[in-house]
Amino acid sequence: MATSTLHNSSLVMLALLLVFAILHSGGASLRYWGAARIGERAWRLLFAAISIPAAVVLVGYFLAHRYDGLRLWNLQDQAWIVPLVWAGTAISFFFLYPATYNLLEIPALQQPKVRLYASGIIRISRHPQAVGQVLWCFTHLLWIGSSFMLVTCVGLIAHHL
Known part of the structure; x- marks a missing residue:
């Protein structure tokens, strides 16, 4: 792979x-401002209409370029790596999604509200989304082992920090 391709895909991913x-x-930081002007449900729909396509583009680019860059290591032939990646990824989703999404709020079927969670995954972690993201990055970085994946993980973790 050419060096320019390595730099381009990593820079595009960071962008x-x-x-x-x-x-x-x-x-998300404009939620109260937007909700006061157009209503909570309309703001939630607008927020989802902006965030979801941006996330789809980000995931699509990642999937298309995940093996770009320099190969830093290759552990895919090790017997322990597949169960570790699957288990780590599964555990990461227990942290990433239940505390993040109430899917009925996105299409405005339920009235959105701010909640204080005192049960479930919040009892384990103060910020389950960040814990899940770090765990997902760790397992995928181990599996893929590319410089592009390293750049992606640094960017994702920096966003959560």
């Missing part, structure tokens, strides 16, 4: 992560 962070976290 996409930055755009997603601005749209998603920036949009």
Whole structure:
């Protein structure tokens, strides 16, 4: 792979992560302002209409380029790596999604509200999304072992920090 391809795909990934962070976290920070002007449900739909396509583009680019870059290591022939990646990924999703999404709020079927979670995964972690993201990055970085994956993981973890 040419060096320019390595740098281009990694730089594009960092740019996409930055755009997603601005749209998603920036949009979340404007929730009260937007909800006061257009209503909670309309704001939630607008936020989802912006965040979800940005996430789809980000995931699509990642899937298309995940093996780009320099190969830093290759553990895929090790017997222990597949169960570790599957188990780590499964555990990461227990942290990533239950505390993040109430899927009925996205299409505005339920009235969105701010909640204090005192049960479930929140009892284990103060910020389950960050814990899940770090675990997902760790397992995928072990599996793929490319410089592109390293750049992606640094960007994702930096966004959560």
